[in-house]
Every structure is written in structure tokens, then in C-alpha cells.
Amino acid sequence: MRESSERAVVVLFEKYSSVGILIVISAIAGLVSPLFLTEKNLLNVFRATSMLGITSVGMTLVILTGGIDLSVGSVIAISGTFAAFLWKSYNNTALIFVVPLAAGAIIGLLNCLLITELRLPPFIATLASLSAVRGIALVITSGQTIYVDYPESFMLLSQGYLLGLPIAALLFIFITIAASLILRFRPIGRFIYAIGGNEVGSFFSGIDVRKVKAFVYIACALLASFSGLILTARMGICDPGQAGLGFELDAIAAVLIGGTSINGGKGSLVGSFVGAMIIGILNNMFNLLNVAPEIQYVSKGVVIILAVWVQSINLTAILRKKGGKSTSPGQLTTRREVAER
């Protein structure tokens, strides 16, 4: 009995240590600012975090395959730019939904082609599009910020409520759940993990690696462009030079805080959800306390280190040292193999 409870503790710790960090940070936020735990503020945090959260879903898929997408911040900018520019020029609601998303999908496809056809490393391919895509956004507006009066239906993205929750937050939850279901129940979900675990082995097993990569990079850019729509709806402007600047780093941070391995093959969307919330709450807490942005950056860095370090702790080994030599049969073979190596 002791053994199984010990294993349960280990599994809980491995899976949900990020949840623990979330609770600790929320508790701290609640203690230092009486405003934090108000319903209004919490909903606000949720809504503000939704863009990061939605982007992180796509980023998680990419990182699970062992890749990375640095272009999401620029995709957010160009998506908002298209929306603002098209609304100003044509006043057509359908257009400002469809074109930015299509642009996102095309950028994702291009990223994927650079990676699978030109065989560029994902870091380099998406670093190039990070630069090029924002450049195109700036060209479209001649570098100017566009001020727009979006139609009400579009504004729902940022201001609407449904069932007492912000629509943006609901979309964040919905997308996380939908993507989690794909990861768990669809073959492609498995293939995503497989490619991150061992790309050559996956290819030799008959997995269409290109197709899977196309899926994740397109999904990632598409979700980023969707975040871009929420952002521009929220601001009522589009500033192609500033929108989503550095956002890729926050998204990557959220994924890593959520426990996904930067090498791919391991991780979960629930983790990234929590990771995004941790970053969102930190931002909110600092805003409530009027902390200078410099300090915000520093503390975000500290939290990333803490979170990833906590997850790297080998609890099994620690428990063993304390509690003697009990193991479950499942681990027996593991140890034996280790011994043989």
C-alpha cells in the first residue's frame, strides 16, 4: 500500500507541480493586493490571458514535435493589421475574420515548407518569418498605427460575455479542450508526440512526418492570428510595430512552465493552460501593485527558472532515500535496465 501511495504522490507531483505554483502565486497575489481576489479582477485576468493562452496552445503542439515557432508575435501583428486595414477600406465584417486567419494559415504553411522542404531548423525558419512577417505588416500600413471603429460583432471577441464569462476566456478554454482531445484521441495527436520523441523512428514507422509538421505549424500560426484578432479588437487600433512584440517568448515560457519538454515528446496542454495563467496572474499582480516593468521582466525570469527547476526534481529518488528501498514492479525493470547500462 505504501508503495502505491508513494507512486501516486510522484505522479501527482510530476503532473501537477505547475498547478501548485499557480496556487502559490495566486495566494501571494491575494495577500499583497486586496483587489486581486475580486470577481471582476479575476475575470479580467482570464480575459487578458486568453491571447497568451490561445497562442500557447499552438506553441505547445509545435514544441511537442521538437520544434519551435518564433513567428507568433509577428503573426499577431499582421493579423491585426489585416483586420484594421480591411475594416477601414471595405467595412466588411466577414472579411476581417476570414482574411487575417487565412493569412495566419498561409504563414504557418510557409514556416512548415521552410522546415520540411528546405530542411531549415525550425528556430532559423521561424526567426526569418518573425522578421519578414512584421516587416510586411509595417509595409501594409506604411508604418502607421491604424485607429479603427470595429463592428459590434467583432468587438464581442474582446468585450463580450457569455454565461457570465468573457467570450475570449471561453474561447481559450474551448480551444485548449479541443486540442487536448485531438492530442489524446486522434492519431495525429500520437504522431505529434512520436515525432518529438524520435523523428527518424517515427518516419521508419510509416508516420507522414511532413503532414504532421504541416498540421502543427499551421495550427500554431492560425491560433496566433486568432489571438491577433482578439488583441486588435481589444485595443481598437493596430500598431504593427508594437502588437505582439516579444509575444513568442511569453508563449514559449507558458509552455515550459507548464512542464512541456523543450526537446519535444513530453508535455500537455493542461500544463500550458496553467503556465499561461501563471504568467497572466503575475502580470496582473504587478499591475495592481504598480510595479515597474523592469521588475516584472526580472520576476518573470525567476518564475520560469523556478517552475522548470521544480519540475526537474526527481521526487522518486528523494522519497526512496527517505523511505528505504520500496518500489513497485513497474519500476523494477527500469532499475534493472539502468543497472545494466
Added chain:
Amino acid sequence: MEISNGHPDALTMLEITKSYPGVEALRKVSFSVKESEIHSLVGENGAGKSTLMRIAAGEVQPDEGQIHFKGKKVVIRQPSDSQRLGVGFIHQELNLIPELSIVENIFLGHLIVNDFGILDWGLMKKRAHELFDQLGVEISPSARVSSLGMAQRQLVEIAKALSLEATFLIMDEPTSALSIEEINRLFVIIQRLRNAGVAVVFITHHLKEIFDIADRVSVLRDGVLVGVRDVAELKESELVQMMIGHSLNRPEIHTVQKEKVTVLNVDDLNANSKLKHITFSLYSQEILGIAGLMGSGRTELLRAIFGIDQIESGSIKMNGRKIHIRSPKDAIRLGIGLAPEDRKNQGLVSMLSLTVNITFPFVQRFLSILGIDFKEEKKTVEYLVKELSIKTPSLSQTVDNLSGGNKQKVVLAKWLGCHTQVYLLDEPTQGIDVGAKEMIFEIVEKLAAAGSSIIVISSDIEELTRVSDRIIVLYKGGIYGEFQRKDFNVENIMLCAMGKQQ
């Protein structure tokens, strides 16, 4: 039983016990090696060979037991302690830095500086030359390690150990990546070292090698020393019995007369700028062996058929129809499956579960509206695991934690699960212990009997002659000879593989 070669013990390990959580890796194992002795350490995977040697090298600390070196009690806390005592440990996976030159690799841990504190490459190169002379090989010390083959890399490792004045050499499966010729050359060098007074511990899975080179052999089984014997007085069957704990019945694998229905027709195939004019047929229920030295194009042939390397010219017909294979996916759809030589990196996604690994190529089969039907999938995997008697604590076990033999069975289960018609097996028994090898052969036989065709590559020609119906010999990218079962002769096949006309 033991006959002393007259030399004192170089290393004596007394009652070594080492436990890992949940398993006793070694229980009161006593092991000794004399000076000027080649001592083979054998046992199945998990028997504790590597752990014992890692203790001798200071990589692992024993829980109990003593170590004496040249008659003096020593405590070895870390690898540098054992190096000081003259122990050189050559791991199965070599510890060389490919981007550096040979001389840099040899002296990396103990660079020589001149009086001005400047690295004295001239002297180091001279020393490296001397070391290679001592080994009787000609390698330029300035060459990059990345330009060397496995055999030469191994020699660099040996030279590295000797540069530290090693008098005690541990070699963990040094022959696993070498061709027959290379192994023979290595053996000459090992014998030369022995004659110069060096004690050599030689870990291997190949029984033949033990009889070829070792003076004594120690057998470990499940962490316990089963026995120490002089090789000269030992019979192979005895040794096998010691290793697996019971005698192995080795029925002559007999193949029934088969109808000659052509399944695969390879015609004038050129690929990978290595394979030249390959033409052969594969019949139903046939086990076709492919012999050849490393680099003869064996692996490339399977890769070309499986769609990994693009075909330059020539055609492949399957069941009479011309087929175009551009990727493994195409090959799998046509009923071809490959068990690659490099299981860890090519055959499996080791960090994922057994179930997931098995169903990669046919997971679509379990799709319902709601997604993958895990119950159906489990049923199929359960069946396959039983069919191939894969030993695993659970179906969700990470493949990484399975033994070599079971890993290979997982690869086979994957292909059996998608009703594969042509199995391509590249060194299917490499790194697998004796007992598991027999099981793999049994499975191969069963697959053929059930109607599949099999192409199997093996460096072990004896093994090949046991399992194959027919053997094709490759030499420098072309087919150099073909042997029917009734004409099988290990020596002739070997000579043919080395390019000698019959």
C-alpha cells in the same frame, strides 16, 4: 578446474554486492583477472556484467565488497582513481569527440605542455605514433575522428587508454559494430596486448569470440557469479547452459518444401550510389539471408526497398505488379515492414509506450467517430504481445525499459499487426542475448510458415545458415554469389563475402 597461467592477479573483486532500488544487481560476486590474461565476462542482458565493470572503473560504488589491485586493497571512488591505477574502460558507446583530431582525443584529459606552458602537439603526435606502432596499426594521428570507421575509433580508444599507461583494459562489447575482418584484426591487437602483460576483460554476446580469444571466462546470471572456467576445457553447450541456467534445445531449424510463388522481384536496381545492378527474387514463405561485410550495401538494399533512399534506376515488382515506393509509408501500405539495425534510433520511439509503438502504422484502424477506440487497440496489442510472447509488466510500459530482445519483438509486433507480407530484418539479433535470439528465430520461422516472406541480414553467417532457405552474398554494392540451402557452407559464404571467387 582452474589452471593458473602463472601470473598474479591484476584485479580481484571480493564479494561485491550492489543493489538498486527494487533489484539486486550483484550479489556477493567475486571476480578476478590475472595479468597477461584475456578474461571474458558473459551473461545475458541484465546479468550484471556492466555494473561489475563500472564498479571496477569507479563509475558506480558498490554497497559491499572489496577491490584489490595488484594485491593491494584499493578504494575506487571515481573514474580518475581507477585511471591512476591503470584501468582503461572502453565503453560500448565510444567516448570520442568526432570533431577533434585523433591526437586531441587521445590526450584530452592529460594534455602535454612544454616548459613554456604551451601545448606540445609535436610531442603528443610522436607519442600517438608510438602508441599506434605498439598496436601495429597505421593511422595518422592528425586525422579527425569523424573520418574514421568504428574499428579505427575503437583503436583510438585503446590508444587513449594505453596513453594513460593502462595495464588493465575493460572492453564492453567491442565487436558489436565491427565486421568479421575488423574483429580478427582487433583480436590480434588484444592478443598482442596480453602478451605485453596487459590484463583484458572482454564482454561479449558472441560465444564464438569467447572461444576464439579468451583464456578464461566468468559467467554471471541474475547478479550472481555462476562460474569461472578455463576456455580450453569448456564446451559451447556447457557455456550456454551456464548462461541461461538450463540447456538450450536447438532444433535444427527445418524448412518445409515451399511452393515457388514469386512475391518480390527486384530488377537491375541502382540506388544510393552504392547499389549496383541488383537483381533477385523473393518467394512466398521464403527466408532469404543476405550476407556481406559492413559497407557491402546490405543495409542500403533494405533501405531502398523500404523507400527510405530513392531509387536511381531499376524496378521492383510485388506480386507481379510494378510498385513505386517513395517513403516508408508507401512501403507499409504495400505490406512491407523493416526492422532496422539501429532499433533505438530508427525502429522505435523509445520514450513512448509499447502499445503506441506497435500501432503507429495501423492506428487508423481503431478510429471511431469519437477518436481512437482504446479498447479495440488494447485487444489487438494484447493479442500481438501474446503471439510474440513479449515480456512486459504492462501494455503501457515505456519501450525504453524493455530488454533488447523484447524491443525487437515490439518492432516485429508492429509489422505483424499490419499484416505485413515482406519482412526486412536488418541484424535482428544484434545486441540480443542467447535465449532471446532463439526466440527471434522462432518468430521468423513462424512468420514464414504463416505465408510471409523474409529478407534477413546478419553478420553472423553461422546464424544466417541456420535460419535461411537461401543466401545472397553482397560485395561492394553488387550481388556476388548465391547459395541454396543444400550448399550452405559457412566458410565458402564468408570467403564470397570477402570478395573471393569460389
